[in-house]
Amino acid sequence: MPVGATQDLLKKLDELIYVRKRIKTGATVYHNGNHFHSLYAVKSGFIKTETLHDDGRAQITGFYMAGEILGFDGIATQAHICSAIALEDSEVCVIPLERVENNDNGLHELHHHFYKLMSREIVRDHTIMMLLGSMQSEERLAAFLLNLSLRFQLRGYSANNLILRMKREEIGSYLGMKIETVSRIFTKFQEQGLLEVHQKNILILDMQGLEKIIGQHAANNRPFDKN
Amino acid sequence: MPVGATQDLLKKLDELIYVRKRIKTGATVYHNGNHFHSLYAVKSGFIKTETLHDDGRAQITGFYMAGEILGFDGIATQAHICSAIALEDSEVCVIPLERVENNDNGLHELHHHFYKLMSREIVRDHTIMMLLGSMQSEERLAAFLLNLSLRFQLRGYSANNLILRMKREEIGSYLGMKIETVSRIFTKFQEQGLLEVHQKNILILDMQGLEKIIGQHAANNRPFDKN
DNA sequence: CGGCATCTTGAGTTGGGTCAATGGTCGTGG
DNA sequence: CCACGACCATTGACCCAACTCAAGATGCCG
Numbered sequence: 001m002p003v004g005a006t007q008d009l010l011k012k013l014d015e016l017i018y019v020r021k022r023i024k025t026g027a028t029v030y031h032n033g034n035h036f037h038s039l040y041a042v043k044s045g046f047i048k049t050e051t052l053h054d055d056g057r058a059q060i061t062g063f064y065m066a067g068e069i070l071g072f073d074g075i076a077t078q079a080h081i082c083s084a085i086a087l088e089d090s091e092v093c094v095i096p097l098e099r100v101e102n103n104d105n106g107l108h109e110l111h112h113h114f115y116k117l118m119s120r121e122i123v124r125d126h127t128i129m130m131l132l133g134s135m136q137s138e139e140r141l142a143a144f145l146l147n148l149s150l151r152f153q154l155r156g157y158s159a160n161n162l163i164l165r166m167k168r169e170e171i172g173s174y175l176g177m178k179i180e181t182v183s184r185i186f187t188k189f190q191e192q193g194l195l196e197v198h199q200k201n202i203l204i205l206d207m208q209g210l211e212k213i214i215g216q217h218a219a220n221n222r223p224f225d226k227n
Numbered sequence: 228m229p230v231g232a233t234q235d236l237l238k239k240l241d242e243l244i245y246v247r248k249r250i251k252t253g254a255t256v257y258h259n260g261n262h263f264h265s266l267y268a269v270k271s272g273f274i275k276t277e278t279l280h281d282d283g284r285a286q287i288t289g290f291y292m293a294g295e296i297l298g299f300d301g302i303a304t305q306a307h308i309c310s311a312i313a314l315e316d317s318e319v320c321v322i323p324l325e326r327v328e329n330n331d332n333g334l335h336e337l338h339h340h341f342y343k344l345m346s347r348e349i350v351r352d353h354t355i356m357m358l359l360g361s362m363q364s365e366e367r368l369a370a371f372l373l374n375l376s377l378r379f380q381l382r383g384y385s386a387n388n389l390i391l392r393m394k395r396e397e398i399g400s401y402l403g404m405k406i407e408t409v410s411r412i413f414t415k416f417q418e419q420g421l422l423e424v425h426q427k428n429i430l431i432l433d434m435q436g437l438e439k440i441i442g443q444h445a446a447n448n449r450p451f452d453k454n
Numbered sequence: 455c456g457g458c459a460t461c462t463t464g465a466g467t468t469g470g471g472t473c474a475a476t477g478g479t480c481g482t483g484g
Numbered sequence: 485c486c487a488c489g490a491c492c493a494t495t496g497a498c499c500c501a502a503c504t505c506a507a508g509a510t511g512c513c514g
Binding site for chain 2: 057
């Protein structure tokens, strides 16, 4: 895409932004069941989304940080099917979907951009499905830490020194395991010299070591590898 | 939405369809890594999508039947990150995304429609994440059967008499469990009088019973239920 | 300093995985 | 039409990763 087009796109995106909103720790951006009207771009802070099942069970479906967009779940039924809750004081930009849809001045790039964003969300979800469906706990936590590391790095923070915004219980919910298991694996990784753990402060000592954790169980688990 | 608009939308959708394509059992609609250009609407048949992890592990991320659209994963990077494979002889309509994006004649409903479709896919993925992350095997299989039943019913087939198009191994991959576990649970459900199982032919005898299976484990598993 | 939430650790249990054998079903070719 | 082989599904016995329950430890905030 030529630079000019990108500039236009960014300008157009800016115009779409209705208003900024501050969200205090623990407050919701939107709530399960709320009528849908807007998407939200995280400006700063850290936000989790969690779906509630009828029977009271909850599952965290994502953690969002600066530059990421949440709320796509609401478009289908015009109501949000999950709640978005700030894990620290955050700021979001409100993007009314109507403005995106009714954008009319020949800038097809805008639609392309949003299709791309939604596609990225779908790809991300598929990654989590693979994680939950075919990896063991240690692999899941390793993958989770590496993913966080990458995202922090992309935002100019240290790739090695992570400050987790969520508690163990929330990591567990996201990764499909119990809080005790999360805790034990942190301890194990620390004993193996992969990490140094101080509460929510994680120092990655051996990035390759973490990467090797993922896939270590793969040999036993290849459903369709018949070649 | 007024009827007129819906008619226009349908007409416009028809125009978008580039060509129909027959896919034989076992053949791919698109393959992991293929360059992305189009979405595919299932016209008839049954199609699975599966992602491959670097280490050789595979995870089935969805089963698609008539009226459902696949391929959204490819938009983000212009390359498909999963493979779509027909489980029986199928027919798909090819929908080049460019035609959707460049649709220019004031029909904002078309974009809205595609946003909605993608949102639905995201919601569906979140449901699977909840399933994989916080349900036990019996609950997962029950939820899976009920979901299939509903989808068959919506297409005019029997809600009670399901003909599974996928094999046990594929159900297992989708639901994050081993083939032996799938088999054992089918047997158990049958012993409980919930189902009658003959190979790929499943007769649901007790729909409410199946629904009760889901959530039976919930009491022990409410991470954020503090009220 | 006390009270509360969160995290860690231990001991015991279990759901589902692993391994291995058997049983069905279907398509093919004699 | 039957026999064979390939593939798929079921079942049993055993095992282990992760869960449950319970007790402490740690840190945080008023």
